[in-house]
Amino acid sequence: MLNKLWIQVLIGMVLGVVVGLILSPSAFALVPEDIALAIAPWVALAGNIFLALIKMVVIPLVMSSIILGITSANNTETLKSLGIIIAPYFVFTTIVAVSVGIFIAFAIQPGNFVSSDIINSISSGVTIAKEVVPLQTISIPDMIVGLIPVNTAQSELDGNILAFVILAIFVGVALMNMDKEDAQPMKDLARSFQAFSMKVVEWAMKLAPYAVFGLLCSITIKIGFDAISSMSMYIITVLLGLFTLLCFYLCIAYFIGRVKPLDFLRDIREVQLMAFSTSSSAAVMPLSMKTAEDKLHIPTPISKFVIPLGATINMDGTAIYQVIAAIFLTQLFGIDLSLVEIVILALTTVGASIGAPSTPGVGIVILATILQGIGVPVEGIALILGVDRILDMCRTTINVTGDLTATLVMKRFTSFSQTSSLSES
Numbered sequence: 001m002l003n004k005l006w007i008q009v010l011i012g013m014v015l016g017v018v019v020g021l022i023l024s025p026s027a028f029a030l031v032p033e034d035i036a037l038a039i040a041p042w043v044a045l046a047g048n049i050f051l052a053l054i055k056m057v058v059i060p061l062v063m064s065s066i067i068l069g070i071t072s073a074n075n076t077e078t079l080k081s082l083g084i085i086i087a088p089y090f091v092f093t094t095i096v097a098v099s100v101g102i103f104i105a106f107a108i109q110p111g112n113f114v115s116s117d118i119i120n121s122i123s124s125g126v127t128i129a130k131e132v133v134p135l136q137t138i139s140i141p142d143m144i145v146g147l148i149p150v151n152t153a154q155s156e157l158d159g160n161i162l163a164f165v166i167l168a169i170f171v172g173v174a175l176m177n178m179d180k181e182d183a184q185p186m187k188d189l190a191r192s193f194q195a196f197s198m199k200v201v202e203w204a205m206k207l208a209p210y211a212v213f214g215l216l217c218s219i220t221i222k223i224g225f226d227a228i229s230s231m232s233m234y235i236i237t238v239l240l241g242l243f244t245l246l247c248f249y250l251c252i253a254y255f256i257g258r259v260k261p262l263d264f265l266r267d268i269r270e271v272q273l274m275a276f277s278t279s280s281s282a283a284v285m286p287l288s289m290k291t292a293e294d295k296l297h298i299p300t301p302i303s304k305f306v307i308p309l310g311a312t313i314n315m316d317g318t319a320i321y322q323v324i325a326a327i328f329l330t331q332l333f334g335i336d337l338s339l340v341e342i343v344i345l346a347l348t349t350v351g352a353s354i355g356a357p358s359t360p361g362v363g364i365v366i367l368a369t370i371l372q373g374i375g376v377p378v379e380g381i382a383l384i385l386g387v388d389r390i391l392d393m394c395r396t397t398i399n400v401t402g403d404l405t406a407t408l409v410m411k412r413f414t415s416f417s418q419t420s421s422l423s424e425s
Contacts, residue, residue, distance in 0.1 A: 020220025069304025111331025
């Protein structure tokens with residue numbers, strides 16, 4: 001039983017938290033604070049190497065998977081049906097996530113539970129915006145043109161995976177409309193890139209249990225009990241929102257995907273554990289595709305297309321976190337949002353969560369953009385930074401669960417056959 005990856009990862013998680021609490025200055029403090037903080041980066045070394053290996057191959061993996069997923073479709077009509085369904089589905093689930101987040105944040109009002117001492121410590125010298133700071137306006141035509149990846153080198157430097165997703169879609173569709181002899185070399189190249197990427201991922205997965213231990217141990221050493229206890233109601237609010245979204249996914253899996261909720265959770269537990277531990281949708285993307293095909297019996301074209309796409313634009317967990325965090329900070333600074341401002345917040349969150357890089361910590365960067373749009377001092381982010389990593393782990397888990405749920409929906413409403421293979425021309 002110990003040979004199973006999810007068991008090894010679970011053991012690594014538990015040991016990481018326990019050792020982290022033993023060493024944490026704000027917990028048991030077995031060693032002096034300076035020594036504990038010096039140990040943390042070394043403990044996280046295996047985890048950082050794991051993430052670096054995944055990041056190294058994430059772009060060739062995403063591109064090759066999407067290209068092969070598209071070209072393995074039986075015909076362009078089937079592919080078109082997949083695209084027509086997946087885009088509005090992703091937008092719909094993101095709107096649901098944001099709506100749930102707004103409702104829960106206003107119902108619980110977590111900003112009213114933070115002590116005045118903590119508020120004073122971050123608000124001194126901060127000027128509350130009297131008017132909403134307008135975001136940089138970009139016309140719709142410019143936005144459409146901006147989706148086309150002109151400078152792929154800059155996109156890679158910026159971590160803009162969406163640009164490579166769009167490029168891969170163009171390549172895949174073009175190959176389907178080319179002569180078989182002309183298209184075959186590109187298909188073979190994509191297949192080679194995918195094989196190379198999966199081999200690196202295979203090596204990285206051998207580090208997974210140690211990576212999980214190191215990352216969680218390092219995080220626990222740094223945050224300890226103090227940060228969690230002072231922000232407990234905010235954490236509870238975010239976790240309640242994420243749990244509600246998980247229940248929504250389970251309903252979709254049951255009523256549309258025709259998979260029992262407990263069976264679905266059992267089949268995807270390895271993916272969820274890895275997502276929780278690494279805080280990166282990209283890091284678990286290979287495992288997500290393998291799980292979709294082997295455990296959920298998703299046809300290869302769907303898994304190879306939907307999961308890389310979902311890891312880029314289907315960030316429902318991130319969306320619900322951002323809207324709760326934004327409303328939490330408005331409550332903290334005593335800013336009353338009008339109905340129009342709430343709508344602006346919702347639309348901004350939906351837009352910002354689409355195309356967000358699937359790497360750890362990116363939610364904070366996106367949140368800063370959202371806060372500008374509703375007149376909240378960006379300095380308020382300092383308050384939630386202490387607990388962001390643990391919430392990042394939780395929302396990433398929901399993100400990958402949403403991607404796997406989407407594959408069930410696409411399987412139900414498209415005509416791909418389970419026998420479709422990447423070896424088909």
